[in-house]
Every structure is written in structure tokens, then in C-alpha cells.
Amino acid sequence: MQDLTSTQPLVSVVIATYNMGQYLSLAIDSILQQTWKNLEVIVVDDGSTDSTEEVMAQYRDNTKVIYIKNENQGQPKAKNCGIKNTKGDFIAFCDADDFWEKNKLELQIPQFANPKVGVVYSEVSFIDEHNNRYTKDDHEVRYSGKVTNQMLIENFVPFGTSVIRRECINQNGIFDEEFRMGIDWDLWLRYSLEWEFVYVPQQTYVYRVWSGQMSNNYRGRYDHANRILKKFVSQHGNKLDHKYVRKAWADMYMREAAVYARNEKQFFKPLKKILHGLALDPGKLYGWKVLVKLFLGRC
Template structure:
């Protein structure tokens, strides 16, 4: 009889038949044995259902084919079906390290810790390792002030308490992108986060991934930040709100500059960011890059 608490692992998938079996197998290969895998098929038109047949006799795996309704609804369906005391995710084209839960679960001995996340590594479409620098500094403890500036939590690396979901909600189904940042911001208000330096999540970068829609991503990021500040007015100090807006405009400007090689629209974004926080040095660094065309 295991004394390990149950971990429910949700895999929302859409046309990922080529990679999904490896993702499921990597979760089942955990040294932590008390787990279940909930696969929500968001209306796939490929061979996903056929691929899932290999797991039909494994009682730890449950497969839910649904109509195509988008990833927030698919993930929420998985959360609805989850029975575990703890919940985690794995994207259908990614992998877990076999020791992931053994490494992260002990940190929940602190009842104030709601989310434990880890470091990631990268592979290409054929499973070969890719060297890629980590873009953001990681943080532990009360992380709202850091998280409101950047989403530094790699989504698939995180494990969280069921109580977080019960107290602070599931994914916002009105958001097509950025749903994890929205979730972590809400959870950060009432829970501590713990960062584990171990690499426990393997992220696959391949040509068939969702397109890099940076304009859409930032449109949603503005919505998320505005929603969070409106719903939790006392969660961050006023000065930090200004810095968050400054960073948002600067980041959008630089994303557009890098993606489209244009000048005036990004310049307006960076200057607008400086109006929010004149002393935000990344804005000045971005301005220098724009002016010297080092994008």
C-alpha cells in the first residue's frame, strides 16, 4: 500500500499522434508510482486514437476524446477528471524526466507551498538535445511581484496542490493564449512557489508547433495583466504596476521589431513604456538597440 499522495497528470492533445505515446510513456515511467494520466483529445483528426490503444490496458491512463474546443477547455476537462491531491501537466510533444515527481514532491511538506516548478531542457523533433539559454531568472517564495513582470514558470515543469485549483480557479477559457501566466498570477496571491534547479521537463522544439504569433501573445498578455490588476488591486504596489506596464510595452515593441524588422511602431511602444517607468533600464537598453538597429 503506497503512502505517496496521488498525482494527476493532464495531457491535452490535438493532432500529436506522432509524439503523444512518448509523452504518456515518460509520465508512466516515473519512479513515483501513485499517479494517473488523463489524456484529453481536443478533436484530433490524425491517428491519436489509434496511438492511445497501446495504453488501453493500463488502469493508470484515461483517454477522453472530445470535440475541438481549444486548449483552455481541454485542460479544464482534464482538471475536472483529475482525482489526485496534486496536479501536473505534460504537453503532448514533450517529455518528463523519470525522477521528476521524486524531486519535486518533497517540497510540498511545507503547507504554504502551492506550486513547485523546475528547470527545463530542450530537444528537437528527432529527440536530439538543443542548447538554449534560459531567458528568465527563477524565483521562490512569494513571487507575485516578480511574476507580474515576467512569467518565469515553465508550464509543464510545474506541480500544484489541488487546493490551489479549488481556491483560485482553473484556466480562463476566454483566453486563447497565455493561460498559464494567468493561472500562476492568481495562485501566487495565496500560495508560495518553490523553484527546483533540477531539470525535470524536456521541451521539444519542432517546425509543426503552434506559430509564433507574438502579436496575439502580447494582446492576450495585456488582457491578463489588466485583469489581474483589476481583480487583485492590492496584490502589487503601484510602482510595480507601472513597471509591469512598462515591461509589457517594451517587450511587445521588441518582439515586433525582431519579427517584422520595422522601426516606428516598436519605438512608440518603447517610449510609451518609459512613460510608465522612466527609470526602467531594460527600456533604455531596448531603445538603444532600436536606434542602432541591433535587433
């Protein structure tokens, strides 16, 4: 296998940003300060109206930083624009309000010595909007190898930690611009059909948690998750284990029910979804727990 550490192939890093001028330089500098030196940073400004242009002016003479300013078109188009302007053998991502640890690429790129590996991802740590760092004791389960069955049920890859082989894009495409949210889950599902994933347990990515994030939009998140799963199964159903497809839909209905019961204090809509989920996967203990909590008014 090729020694990627000694040859240092080019890594392209895509930052799609919209009105994140206050954090953007931290993200860019964390990439430029990598111990892995052969890299480029493609910053796609999705029509920002804040200080983003002024921030980017300081990188005007840095040949490793490419700045592209577009009209506002949304996250999928901005990320795809960045990908289309990359030159690297490997492509990575950093959200503009997050940043990398210095040894991220040094830890992850050598995993691609196995030609079957298409995606390498890692553990994540956290920071708040005031730059206070902290950890979460989430006990998230991560997977390596052929991960389609597990990915159907849960997107366990923290997006910003991911590095992908260019051949994944050439063979399996870029982000689906039909979707506004959950675009990484759709991408991983497609890639998982042909490529292996590798999990690196070190924390290489620092994720910022703050009040205005899109991830707080649970209605939009579940609407898109339903659409993504439906489209993936309809297009690739002949390649899937349908036991896991049922489990995936069951998990979707149960978790959606819990979120609606907790946030909107609904009863009948969550009840219908829980029962639907349990019909698909009656052995799912989580669904029974949600059902009991729903009747006790404790969701």
C-alpha cells in the first residue's frame, strides 16, 4: 500500500460560508496550520452580507486560499461549488463556525492507504459561541467498514470530521441539491454502497454549538430525513437488506414522535408514529419507552 504520509497528496478543504465573518478566520487558520502541508482551502461565500469579504482580504496573497463569492443559493449549491473547484486527491470540509485540530489530516489521510476506503472520519469536540470548549458524554456509536446497514438507521458521521477520496465523487456524485438539510446523510448512504468507512477515535474537529444553527430546526430536519430515506430506498432498494430498511423507518417514526411530543406537547400525532414504528420493529425497546412516556406525559 502507498505511504501517504511521506508522499503527502494534495488535500482540498471546502468551507461554504454565509454570514460567518466573526468565526471564518479561525476556521481557515486552523487548516493552514495543519501539520499536513500539502493542502488548499476553497472558501465559497454564499452571498454573505456581513464582514466576510473584509475577513477574506487578509488571505488575498495566500496561494493556498481560493475565495469564491456567489449570490445566495443555499448550502448544497455552495458546497458543490467548492467541490467543483478542488484539485486534491482527497476532499475535506470545515463549516465556517467550526475549526480543526492541527493534526487532523496527519491522523486521517494515512487510513486511505487501503484502496477500498472512501471516507475517513473522526471524533468531535465542542465549543460554544463564546469560545468556551467543553465535551459531551454522548456515548455515540461509530462504525468502520461496510456501514450501509448502520447508516440507514443513523448518520453517525460528524460531517466536518470527514475526508473523502476523490473517486467517491467521480463514481457516486456530489451533494443532492434537491435537499436543503441532511445532505451529508444522503451522501454517506450513497458512498456506503461501494466504499468502506474508517473511524479515527481522536477528536480532530471542534464543533460550535450556538442558538441560530440550522440543526435546531427539527421540523425541517425530519421532513428532509423522510425524503432522503425514501429516495435512497427507491433508487437502491435492490442493494439493501430490507430488514434494516424496516428498522430505519421504525427508528425514524419513533424518534420523530418523541421530538414532536417533547417540543409541541402533541399526543395523537406522536402516538400514530410510534405505533407505526413498533409495527415495523416490535422489538425496538426505545419505541416502547417513548410510548410509555407519551401516556405518562413525560416525553
